[in-house]
Amino acid sequence: MLEVSKLSIRFKRFDRRLRSVQTEIIHNLQLSIASGEILAVVGSSGSGKSLLAHAILGILPGNAEVAGDIYFKGEALTPDRQRQLRGQEMALIPQSVQYLDPLMRVGEQVRQSVRQGDPAELQRKAFYKYNLAGMVAKWFPFQLSGGMARKILISTATVSGARLLIADEPTPGLDGSAMTETLSRFRQLAEEGCAVMLITHDIEAALTVADRIAVLYAGTVVEIALRSDFTGAGALLRHPYTKALWQALPGQQFAALPGSQPLPDNLPRGCLFAPRCSLATSECAEALPEIRTVRNGEVRCLHAT
Numbered sequence: 236m237l238e239v240s241k242l243s244i245r246f247k248r249f250d251r252r253l254r255s256v257q258t259e260i261i262h263n264l265q266l267s268i269a270s271g272e273i274l275a276v277v278g279s280s281g282s283g284k285s286l287l288a289h290a291i292l293g294i295l296p297g298n299a300e301v302a303g304d305i306y307f308k309g310e311a312l313t314p315d316r317q318r319q320l321r322g323q324e325m326a327l328i329p330q331s332v333q334y335l336d337p338l339m340r341v342g343e344q345v346r347q348s349v350r351q352g353d354p355a356e357l358q359r360k361a362f363y364k365y366n367l368a369g370m371v372a373k374w375f376p377f378q379l380s381g382g383m384a385r386k387i388l389i390s391t392a393t394v395s396g397a398r399l400l401i402a403d404e405p406t407p408g409l410d411g412s413a414m415t416e417t418l419s420r421f422r423q424l425a426e427e428g429c430a431v432m433l434i435t436h437d438i439e440a441a442l443t444v445a446d447r448i449a450v451l452y453a454g455t456v457v458e459i460a461l462r463s464d465f466t467g468a469g470a471l472l473r474h475p476y477t478k479a480l481w482q483a484l485p486g487q488q489f490a491a492l493p494g495s496q497p498l499p500d501n502l503p504r505g506c507l508f509a510p511r512c513s514l515a516t517s518e519c520a521e522a523l524p525e526i527r528t529v530r531n532g533e534v535r536c537l538h539a540t
């Protein structure tokens with residue numbers, strides 16, 4: 236359904252001497268999502284998750300320069316096609332609740348996104364699932380709590396009938412039952428043949444529903460693993476960063492990885508993870524390792540086996 240190939244995103248800006256400088260945020264990123272599949276995209280803050288989502292939908296800011304290819308249903312996604320498909324075949328649950336239209340009643344926002352079926356009925360069902368009282372439909376976004384606004388954003392995208400759903404951190408502010416409801420709705424959509432991208436910091440939540448997990452680090456995919464690879468001490472995981480994330484979870488060894496992700500304007504040469512990696516050798520500093528297939532997954536590390 237979706238294929239992203241060699242995607243790079245740069246931003247142009249002017250420095251203090253008004254010279255134009257470019258910062259590359261996303262480097263040579265590739266991933267794919269099949270119909271019926273949930274792909275989780277995990278990575279720490281600033282790793283480029285939202286920019287990836289915005290590049291797919293064609294809503295990057297004007298100073299972004301994009302290279303690479305994105306295919307939807309086998310056809311290249313041009314800006315024109317993105318405009319046509321957005322809100323139709325492709326829907327976004329945005330990271331920020333600011334994306335709600337402040338001047339439109341929230342029930343209307345949900346109903347307007349329905350393309351197939353009875354809008355009033357689908358809106359009522361969505362509200363019922365989320366324990367939102369009927370009268371809330373008449374409210375404006377400023378009257379909602381953060382959790383309610385989040386539920387409206389999720390409802391708007393999930394009633395749309397889109398074939399590709401991109402959920403950018405959909406669950407903050409939701410209580411346990413609303414979170415379970417949301418994740419099981421994604422599973423249901425996948426079973427109906429949709430492709431779902433679930434962007435999240437929360438690896439544990441991702442592992443409850445995702446089929447595969449793509450791990451982002453400093454703007455590149457370091458590993459795409461199967462859900463079943465996250466087990467035991469992490470011996471089935473391919474990249475040292477993924478192993479470190481897994482081992483840092485409560486219930487595992489809970490050993491945090493020292494250091495931090497490099498900033499986009501100060502990236503190391505070669506492998507972006509090498510400065511924090513216990514396996515790093517001088518070869519790692521030569522060039523960004525190519526992504527390669529290892530045991531049904533993908534990894535960008537010279538030392539992975």
Ligand SMILES: Nc1ncnc2c1ncn2[C@@H]1O[C@H](COP(=O)(O)OP(=O)(O)OP(=O)(O)O)[C@@H](O)[C@H]1O
Pocket residue numbers: 246260278279280281282283284285286287296330436499
């Ligand atoms: N319009 C922009 N101009 C310049 N740099 C930008 C712009 N938008 C984002 N960035 C930079 O791109 C990087 C990735 O941002 P992005 O929002 O994709 O991260 P993220 O992984 O979604 O983080 P979070 O988990 O905090 O949402 C950040 O370093 C950010 O500063």
Ligand code: NI
Pocket residue numbers: 284285286330403
């Ligand atoms: Ni983000």
